[in-house]
Amino acid sequence: MNVEIKNLSVDIDENIILKDISFSVAEHQSCIIVGSHAYYNGLLLNVLGGFYHPANGTIFIAGKDIYSKKEDEIVDLRKKISFVFQEGAFLSNLTVLENLLLPVKFYAKKFVKTKVMKEIKDYCEYFDVPPVLEKRPAFISYTSKKILSLIRALITHPEIIIINKPLFNLDIRNQIKVINLLKDVKKQGMTFIISSNSYDVIKSIADQVVHIEKGSIQKIMYAKNKDFLQEIKQLDILSDLVGVEDEV
């Protein structure tokens, strides 16, 4: 599924925050949104996720303008998109496992628990997640929340995955695991839209990088261009695994 954003403007309390944003992400491609202020990028992802109505402009996902339709009319579209929040986001009155199963149960015509549980087990082993599935979200670490929210997104097998800061709250070991996992998942043909200032994420999976500053697009860079990595390196806002944390 491709994503097309046209002349998008977003305001909060009548102050324009995002101005005239236009870019598109082709099917099976990865778009990384970078910028020195995470606030703008996070807001853009929230608008892409359908949580915040733009003041102007359109967002077409698989040819459907998500803000011109009622919520009931885009449920089928939602099933093909997964969103990973910056700090995880879990329903506090459900256990971690119930949270993980919530979208799968909601989407499945016939829910086969054993199959899903195997996937969850495999991912948990890969990340070495402690046994927290039966606990309430309030009792697990931020690292586990972030990893489990990524697992929740992946087990629905979406066509598009939107991730707000994939390395946030993670130690270096888990950052490397996440990057490797994203690389593998990308090979399966998933479309990514990611907000991250990590050079490693960009180097590993980016097909294009959208640089946003003060609410406007400064530059769009494409991996197919020869001097892509050099262009990226010129951005002084990026960090890598051996530096300080990815997202500030």
Added chain:
Amino acid sequence: MNIFDSAGISLRMRLENTKEFYLFVMQVFRKTLTFHRQKQIGFIVLLRQIMFTGYEALPLIIFIALSIGGLIILEGNYILGGFGQSQLVYVILVTVVIRELSIIITALIVIARSGTAISTELGNMIVNNEINLLQSIGISPISYLVVSRFIGVVVAVFLLTIYFNLAAVIGGWLFSTIFYPMNFGYFLSQFLYELSFADIIIFVIKSIVFGTAIALISCYQGLKVSVASTEVPQRTIKAAVSSVIAVVVFDIIITVLFYIL
């Protein structure tokens, strides 16, 4: 900005809020009608809401109802007995307790316990991105969170009012036996003699309307929190105050309509 500008802005905001609330209410009613068809796991939330609002409030309701019923009989016997009109205490029990106090007190208890809890919980869910999470999955927060709470509170208020009335009658009998020992059967038959079908209808209408008002206002105010956790207590206070006002206004309207019609 002069005083007319301020008044204009204030009026426009009030009208916008009223329109927003109206649209919210319509959406909740529409989703409620299709609740049984929704695959949205809201049934567990509904049961939890009935448990919390209905069952867990029961001891408090029964304690207050026993006391109120007893005290009204006690005072009624004391005053009316002096005029040789002791049988009128049953009329007072029906008019004051069944038609008015039971529903008002139950509503106030539900506002204090459940209305504030609903508003706080939904507000915190917004702050913690839980509502966005539901939306991202494609689960309507109205269906999953609001409809279940709405049905739960209406059912709970209705049931609690029935329990309140039963406890008030028992309390009335217990206190009246202090002065005029009588068996419960006789007391109950005198009470039922004074209880008309209209009293039951008015109690049913009021409990449903009050439950609806409390649930809708509390959910609406909770979902009005935008980003900051400091908004949560502010919205909770608004939910409680608006619910109390709505309950009193609806009580007056229904009672006046009852006497007019």
